[in-house]
Amino acid sequence: MNTMQYDELPSMLKARVNTDNFLSAYSINDSDRVIVWIVNNQLGKQEELEFSKSENKLLSVEEREAVMPIGKTVIISKLGVEVTTEYKLEEGTNVLYEVYKIHSIESKTIIGNASQIYFTPYKSSLEEIVKSTLDDYQFPLLYKEWDENEKINYWVDVLYRLRRQTGESGGHEDDVFDKSLLEQMKLVDPKIFNLLQNCLNRLAKIEQIDENALTRSFEAKTGYSLASC
Structure with missing residues (x-):
């Protein structure tokens, strides 16, 4: 894969991709395909486009699925x-x-x-x-031996890294807060709800944002009320 700048994109692709939403692009080795990552403002996430230079068009989902690698x-x-x-x-x-x-x-x-x-x-x-x-797979056994402060520090680090990765990909950092995240956390710690408020408070201090605002966003996006946990 070779990195491409916006100005190097085919003209038909430039017409589809706004410079403000452009994140990165790559030409695929031994192929006429170009992969472009853009910010989808409606989803608040990174979107991927695949463009065929020989056909001079964006590929549909069905066309992309037809040429996906074989498992x-x-x-x-x-x-x-x-x-x-x-x-x-x-x-x-x-x-x-x-x-x-x-x-x-x-x-x-x-x-x-x-x-x-x-x-x-x-x-x-x-x-x-x-x-x-x-x-x-082996981590939950180690986790059980930690004290509460060590557990909180671990989850704060996890949430901080996830939020940074989401932000760097063009999404909103609070998008990491969803039910699937909670389910993954519960697999490690079935009593994670006992720690969540302290985790969010500590995370807010690290990111220098309002603790209450972060908690409200967490509750709105996950559907869980920390006050009732």
Whole structure:
């Protein structure tokens, strides 16, 4: 993948992409395709466009799905896992993701799922993805041994990093607050609601924003009232 500047985009693509919403673009090696990331103001998220230079048009969802990579299954013996890789476009944003389902070779059970954006110059290797997932799989046992302050610090760090990543991708930082985030947190700590208010207060101090405003945004986006938890 080679990075492209806005001025290097085909004229037909420039007509579709506003400079204010442009984030980045890449030409795909050995292909006539161009991938463009823009800010979708309605969604408040990063949207992905795929353009065919030979056809001089943006590809539809159906056309993109027709040329997506083929999924595969590989065995990583030294890590004791079997990994199935699939590809899917995120609904609404059309960002293409590489999705991994990781199984234990010995027990045949699912160890975990992982994913990463497919069209990015900063992709992790499959082995790195698996190692990280294995660490996450074993992490709850370590987490149980921490005291309350250590647990709060951990979640504040997680939320801070997620919010920064969302903001850098063109979305609103508060968009990380949703029900799926809470479900993931509960998988690690079933009693996470006992810590959430302290986590948000500490996060607000780090980001130098109003604690009450952050709490209200959290409650509005997740549908959970911290006062009743």
